[in-house]
Amino acid sequence: MITDTDLWARLLTLHAHVESRLAQALQRRHGLGLSEFRALGFLAGAPDGELRMQDLAGRLGLNQSSVTRLVGRLDAAGLAYRDLCPDDKRGVYAVLKDDGRARLDAARATYEKVLTGALDEAADQHPDLRALLGAVRG
Template sequence: MWNRLTALHAQVEGRLATVLQRRHGLGLSEYRALGLLAEAPKSELRMQELATGLGLNQSSVTRLVARLGAADFTYRDLCPDDKRGVYTVLTDAGRTRHREARATYEEALTGALDEAAVGAPELAPLLGAARSALG
């Protein structure tokens, strides 16, 4: 069962990554980072908070933030209380790109979960819960 769930996760993630890249020029981690920042107070997070929220290590999140910054979706800012702390801050362009991509993400996720339910009836309760969490 665990192997089936892991394979399903990889399949869904691959589909999401492909559709986001093709339609919006965003990688899956980039989309998720923009989402975390959009939901954060003041639309900013410390680099470590962003890494934790994405499940990435510090090196990976640094490269991710560099890509987002190069696209003008975020910028880096020093923490006023601790000059060693660095924040990643969402820009208006980043907020707009995330908003544009959100419907695509939700549509692709719903479609992938619907397909998975047909191919893996043993996972139906889990897939149903995931679909209902989408709203």
């Protein structure tokens, strides 16, 4: 019987494999880091294309300082910007720009193709992950 510790180790192996493939492809083909791609996706899915910085940090699993730097990179690239909340000047939002939405749209097909390929590759290379992937994929 597989233990929770063994299962978790398998999940972490799969996660590392997939994240590495995604990060390489997005950087090489679209000039985006994986966290930047995901931030653009969260912003695109938010009402009016904006999220409070702390909400974006929570969705990305980053601390406040890291998300501030990330949004700074997106701002420097012309993909998003920081804006003050009109009702509460202490509230700061990350706001998606049209160029950010276009870059996200261009990168989305790469992300999906590489994700599927990385999962298939992991199943082929690691038979112990095949059943896990089958269960997760439904």
